[in-house]
Every structure is written in C-alpha cells, then in structure tokens.
Amino acid sequence: MSGRWLAGKVAAALLTLLFVILFNFFLFRVMGDPTTQLARLPRSTPEEIEKLQASYGLDKPLIGQFTDYAGDTARFDLGTSQRSRRPVWDEIVDALPWTLILVGTGTLIATLLGSWMGVIAATRRGQKTDDGLLGFSLFTYASPEYWIGIILILLFAVWIPILPSGLQVTPGVEFSSVFAEVLDVAEHLILPATAMTLMLLGQYFLIMRSSMVDVLTEDFITVKRATGQRWDRVVRKHAVPNALLPLVTLSAIQFGSVVGGAITIETVFSWPGLGELTFTAINDKDFPVLQGTFLIFSFGVILANLLADILYFYLDPRVKAT
Amino acid sequence: MKNLLEVEDLRVEYRGRPIVGGVSFSLGKGESLGLAGESGCGKTTTALSLMKMLPDGLKQSGGITLRPEGLEEAINIGKRTEAGMQVVRWRHVSLVFQGAMNSLDPVKHIDSQIAEVIRLHEKGVSSGEVSDRIADLLTTVGLTPALGKRYPHQLSGGQRQRVMIALALACRPSLVVADEPTTALDVVNQAQVLELLERLREELGLSLILISHDLGVLAETCDRIAVMYAGRIVETGTVEAVFSNPQHPYTKRLLDSLPVIGGERGLAPPIPGAPPDPGNPPKGCSFHPRCPYSTDRCLIEPEAREIAAGHVAACHFSPWASWPELESSGLAVES
Numbered sequence: 001m002s003g004r005w006l007a008g009k010v011a012a013a014l015l016t017l018l019f020v021i022l023f024n025f026f027l028f029r030v031m032g033d034p035t036t037q038l039a040r041l042p043r044s045t046p047e048e049i050e051k052l053q054a055s056y057g058l059d060k061p062l063i064g065q066f067t068d069y070a071g072d073t074a075r076f077d078l079g080t081s082q083r084s085r086r087p088v089w090d091e092i093v094d095a096l097p098w099t100l101i102l103v104g105t106g107t108l109i110a111t112l113l114g115s116w117m118g119v120i121a122a123t124r125r126g127q128k129t130d131d132g133l134l135g136f137s138l139f140t141y142a143s144p145e146y147w148i149g150i151i152l153i154l155l156f157a158v159w160i161p162i163l164p165s166g167l168q169v170t171p172g173v174e175f176s177s178v179f180a181e182v183l184d185v186a187e188h189l190i191l192p193a194t195a196m197t198l199m200l201l202g203q204y205f206l207i208m209r210s211s212m213v214d215v216l217t218e219d220f221i222t223v224k225r226a227t228g229q230r231w232d233r234v235v236r237k238h239a240v241p242n243a244l245l246p247l248v249t250l251s252a253i254q255f256g257s258v259v260g261g262a263i264t265i266e267t268v269f270s271w272p273g274l275g276e277l278t279f280t281a282i283n284d285k286d287f288p289v290l291q292g293t294f295l296i297f298s299f300g301v302i303l304a305n306l307l308a309d310i311l312y313f314y315l316d317p318r319v320k321a322t
Numbered sequence: 323m324k325n326l327l328e329v330e331d332l333r334v335e336y337r338g339r340p341i342v343g344g345v346s347f348s349l350g351k352g353e354s355l356g357l358a359g360e361s362g363c364g365k366t367t368t369a370l371s372l373m374k375m376l377p378d379g380l381k382q383s384g385g386i387t388l389r390p391e392g393l394e395e396a397i398n399i400g401k402r403t404e405a406g407m408q409v410v411r412w413r414h415v416s417l418v419f420q421g422a423m424n425s426l427d428p429v430k431h432i433d434s435q436i437a438e439v440i441r442l443h444e445k446g447v448s449s450g451e452v453s454d455r456i457a458d459l460l461t462t463v464g465l466t467p468a469l470g471k472r473y474p475h476q477l478s479g480g481q482r483q484r485v486m487i488a489l490a491l492a493c494r495p496s497l498v499v500a501d502e503p504t505t506a507l508d509v510v511n512q513a514q515v516l517e518l519l520e521r522l523r524e525e526l527g528l529s530l531i532l533i534s535h536d537l538g539v540l541a542e543t544c545d546r547i548a549v550m551y552a553g554r555i556v557e558t559g560t561v562e563a564v565f566s567n568p569q570h571p572y573t574k575r576l577l578d579s580l581p582v583i584g585g586e587r588g589l590a591p592p593i594p595g596a597p598p599d600p601g602n603p604p605k606g607c608s609f610h611p612r613c614p615y616s617t618d619r620c621l622i623e624p625e626a627r628e629i630a631a632g633h634v635a636a637c638h639f640s641p642w643a644s645w646p647e648l649e650s651s652g653l654a655v656e657s
Contacts, residue, residue: 227489228410228413228442229408
C-alpha cells in the first residue's frame with residue numbers, strides 16, 4: 001500500500017471528524033440553552049441559573065465556549081452527565097462494548113447470510129428460490145426494526161417463553177464461572193441480534209444479488225466456464241470475489257443506519273448500549289451525554305468508511321492504479 | 323486421414339424457433355476455417371455449441387465429433403453431458419473470446435489465471451513446472467513472462483488479447499475457436515494478433531475456427547471460409563474460390579461492400595433491408611427478400627450444391643456465370 005494514498009485517506013477522515021466536532025458544537029448551541037430546561041423549576045432564582053450556566057461555561061462568549069469544548073474533546077473529556085453525575089466518557093466506555101457486541105454480531109450474520117442468499121438467488125434467477133428469497137428480504141427490509149423486535153419478543157419471550165425479553169444478563173445472579181456468564185449473555189443476545197440481522201439482511205441480500213447478476217453476465221465468466229471448471233467453482237472462485245466489491249462499500253455506508261437501528265433495538269430490548277444511552281439522554285434532556293454519543297457515532301461511521309477504503313484496496317487491484 | 327472436427331446438421335432452437343438451422347462443416351488438422359456473416363446470423367451460437375456452452379433455454383441437436391490426435395476414441399460432443407464436457411473444454415477445445423477487455427478475471431493475476439487451467443486439467447503437475455509453462459506460454463505469444471505478475475487492467479488491449487491466446491493454448495488443445503478476436507483492438511494490434519494466430523497454427527499444428535464479420539480478417543488468416551446467413555451456411559469453399567468467384571448473392575453483396583483501395587471514392591452499396599428475425603424466417607431461401615436477383619423460384623428452399631470441388635453454395639441459380647449489373651445505390655461522397 002502506498003503511504004501517500006493511505007495518508008490522503010486518513011487526512012480526509014480526520015478533516016471530516018473535525019467538521020463533525022464543529023457541527024456537533026453548534027448543533028447543541030442552536031438547540032438552546034440547556035440550563036433553561038434544567039432550571040425550569042419555578043423556585044430557581046436568577047442567581048442559581050447563572051451559577052448553573054457558569055458551571056457549564058455557558059456564560060462565556062461562543063468562541064470561548066468552542067475552544068473549551070475542542071480542548072476538552074481532545075483530552076477525551078466529554079463533560080459530565082446531568083443525570084448520573086458521572087463523566088460522559090465513562091458512561092460511553094461502559095455502554096460501548098455492549099453496542100459493539102450487538103452491532104458486530106448482527107452485521108456479521110447479516111453480511112454472511114445476506115451475501116450467501118444473494119449468491120443463491122442470483123444463480124437461480126427467476127426460479128422459485130429466487131422469488132422466495134426476494135420476497136422474504138423485501139419484507140424484512142421494509143419492516144421497521146423496532147416492530148421486528150417487538151414481534152420477536154412476543155413470539156419467543158411471551159408466547160413461547162424460551163428466551164429473555166430484554167437486558168444483557170439475568171439480573172441478581174452470581175455466576176459460577178465466566179463461561180456461565182458468557183452463556184447467559186449469549187442467550188440475551190439472541191433476540192436483539194436477530195432483530196439487527198433482519199434489519200440489515202435485506203439490503204445486503206439485494207445488493208449482493210444484483211451485483212452477482214451483473215458479474216455473471218460478464219465475458220470472463222463465460223471464459224472461465226469454457227475452461228472446463230464446474231459451474232459452482234466458477235461462481236465461488238470468480239463471480240463472488242468480483243461481486244463482493246459493492247458489498248464492502250455498502251457495509252460502510254450501512255454503518256450510519258446501523259447506529260439508528262441500535263438506538264431503537266437497544267431501547268426495545270433494554271440493551272445497555274450506546275443506543276439506549278442516547279435514548280435515555282434524549283428523554284432526560286441530558287445534553288452532554290447526547291453530545292458525546294453523537295461524536296462517538298460519527299467517529300464510528302467515519303472509521304467504518306476509512307476501513308472500507310482500505311479493504312477495497314486489498315480486494316480490488318484496480319484501486320491501486322488510481 | 324479423418325477430420326479433426328465434424329459438425330453434422332447442428333441445430334439450435336429457442337422455444338421451438340430455429341436460431342441455427344442445420345449447419346454442417348468439417349475441419350482438418352492444422353486447418354483454419356473462417357465463419358463470416360452479419361451480427362445475429364448465428365456465428366457465436368455455433369461457436370458456443372461446439373463447447374456445449376449455450377445459455378439456458380437454447381437447445382442444441384446434431385452431431386459434433388472431435389478426434390484429437392493421440393486419443394483412441396473420437397469425442398462425441400453432441401452426446402456428452404455437462405460433466406463429460408468439463409474434461410473436454412479447454413483440454414481439447416479452447417476459446418478466444420471477443421471482448422479483449424473483459425475476458426479475464428479483473429481481480430486475479432495473469433499467472434494465477436493460467437495456472438488455474440493447467441492445474442484443472444493436469445493433476446499432479448509441480449508448481450515449478452506450472453510456472454515454467456506459464457513463462458513459455460507468455461513468451462510464445464510475444465509477452466515477457468514478468469507480465470504474469472500483473473492484473474488485467476495493467477495491460478493494454480493487445481496485451482490482454484495475447485494473454486487470452488496464451489490462456490487458450492495452456493492445455494495444448496487441438497482446436498481453438500476465436501470469436502471476433504480482434505474486434506476490440508486497434509488496427510496495429512489487430513494485424514499483430516492475426517499474425518500471432520497464423521504463426522501458432524503453423525508451429526503448433528492447431529486447428530482454428532475464426533469467427534468474424536470482417537471479411538478482410540478472414541481472407542488473411544483462413545484456408546476455408548463459410549458464410550452464414552440467418553442461421554445457415556449459404557456458401558463455403560476455399561478463401562480463394564469464395565473471394566474470387568462468389569456463388570451466393572449474399573456473399574457477392576458482402577464482398578461488394580468492401581472498399582477497394584484506389585477505387586472509386588464513395589460508400590459501398592448497402593444490402594437493403596435487415597437480416598430476418600431468426601424466429602420467423604421468410605419462406606424458401608431466407609435471403610430472398612433482400613436479394614436483387616430473386617424470382618418465384620426462391621420461395622422454395624434451395625439445396626446446398628457443390629459447384630466446384632469443395633465449393634458449395636445454397637442458391638437455385640448457382641453456378642453464376644456472371645453477375646447481372648445492378649443500379650448503383652452507392653452514395654457518392656463529395657470530395
């Protein structure tokens with residue numbers, strides 16, 4: 001990999017991040033003075049409100065506020081949660097692993113399953129299998145993820161009560177071993193991860209299917225078949241590696257909607273991740289926490305795009321030429 | 323000596339409609355046959371059916387027999403199953419495809435694409451032997467072996483077509499089918515690739531089926547030529563015989579459309595009309611609606627008749643002693 005190429009991509013990512021920090025700052029200033037929300041109690045005196053404003057640095061001019069904010073952000077100081085009185089950074093660090101587990105599991109399964117289904121459908125184009133997969137994917141793609149979540153709870157936690165309806169781990173239980181704890185978490189993960197998978201599956205399937213249909217009409221596929229390879233080998237060795245390319249881009253772009261999905265799915269399943277943290281922060285008008293989670297989400301999307309660029313570099317030799 | 327390839331009454335149908343309607347030809351060892359004709363006349367379909375590679379929905383019938391040297395029994399391609407064809411493809415018949423740009427997998431090195439076919443057909447070759455053969459093949463087609471480390475997009479169109487030819491020779495087949503091998507190339511590369519094919523045929527004793535709409539290309543490279551129209555061969559013979567003494571009005575009109583260097587400046591007279599819909603061919607001779615010499619007799623399908631030794635035409639009026647003068651419909655170009 002050429003260093004210059006990588007440096008350019010990283011610089012572009014950093015520039016985007018810088019813009020996000022700038023935007024994030026003004027977004028929360030445009031929404032109004034947070035202290036008026038907090039100090040809506042009729043008995044608060046103007047002095048108290050002023051004191052409150054000073055504690056958030058809101059008495060300073062905008063430029064001063066921004067340099068404070070930028071400096072704090074650079075030191076990973078994202079402020080203090082108004083609800084829990086804990087540093088926002090700590091709240092995020094606590095919630096992040098849970099989101100990563102959920103989003104990671106869902107994305108992994110959706111990518112593998114979706115692309116596999118896409119290959120199956122594209123090689124059986126126009127047949128019943130293709131129609132069935134297409135119908136199923138369009139249905140899950142069109143259904144809101146929180147609705148899928150509620151249906152899953154209804155099916156597998158209420159009607160057939162075999163899985164927990166929420167939380168990440170059974171509360172108040174002393175686990176005999178780490179293994180037992182992992183098993184318990186895994187059990188709690190099944191339903192939200194299924195909802196996440198179903199939310200993402202349709203798009204991965206549709207992109208992979210159309211990408212495969214395109215690749216299969218290429219001349220080199222005919223040539224590879226003419227070389228005497230079995231058809232399934234041609235598909236596996238030549239069609240799939242070429243068809244995977246658009247999927248990489250999609251996974252990165254998808255990351256934005258994954259974040260949105262995480263908020264609703266985590267809320268439905270009371271999964272203590274960043275999504276739920278965001279949701280409670282919105283309800284509590286907990287601005288510092290919101291500002292922090294926005295930043296982390298944006299960072300995640302930017303990082304995902306950077307990784308996709310780098311992955312593309314390895315997958316498609318033509319990228320190196322440009 | 324028996325012919326390398328015998329094709330007898332090859333028919334291809336799509337939903338009961340004939341796409342190729344009874345094509346027969348043969349090809350000797352080391353011989354090259356040109357298939358000429360307009361787009362959509364069934365040239366590529368014929369080529370693909372030689373490897374049993376027609377797209378779903380197209381049904382082929384008729385006899386195709388291949389007798390590669392050193393093989394006891396003839397290969398009856400017409401009766402082979404898909405699995406049976408997989409050992410024949412590339413080992414005995416290989417294909418140089420028309421799209422020089424897209425005939426190679428864009429995400430694989432040249433070397434690995436050639437190595438793949440060698441390993442596929444020859445079990446137990448050492449990797450040293452494979453890389454030696456790749457280097458040999460690339461040298462044979464006039465490329466430096468170092469190019470094997472590259473990806474297809476890093477090569478020019480001419481280089482890619484040479485790689486494609488190297489790939490086609492990788493398993494030392496006895497027959498190479500080249501479908502418009504020079505169409506996507508510029509004139510200089512066209513000439514070089516044709517020269518290469520010609521040289522390889524002489525050196526390796528290959529038999530070649532060259533498909534082109536370009537009569538000039540065929541004249542340069544082939545021993546014999548078969549002119550196709552609407553899914554049939556309307557005339558076949560040696561290149562000299564067909565070019566100097568065409569015996570089918572379609573061949574005649576095709577040849578007339580070639581510009582003559584030093585000749586009159588102007589656009590060649592076009593053949594009026596369009597090729598027939600293969601699903602709905604005209605009654606009788608399929609060329610008669612476009613033929614300036616057609617009469618009522620042409621409503622009856624003409625038999626292919628031998629006019630001279632090895633020169634066959636499917637026209638009621640052949641042999642034509644001379645061609646009646648036609649009113650020129652050529653468009654003069656102001657100079």
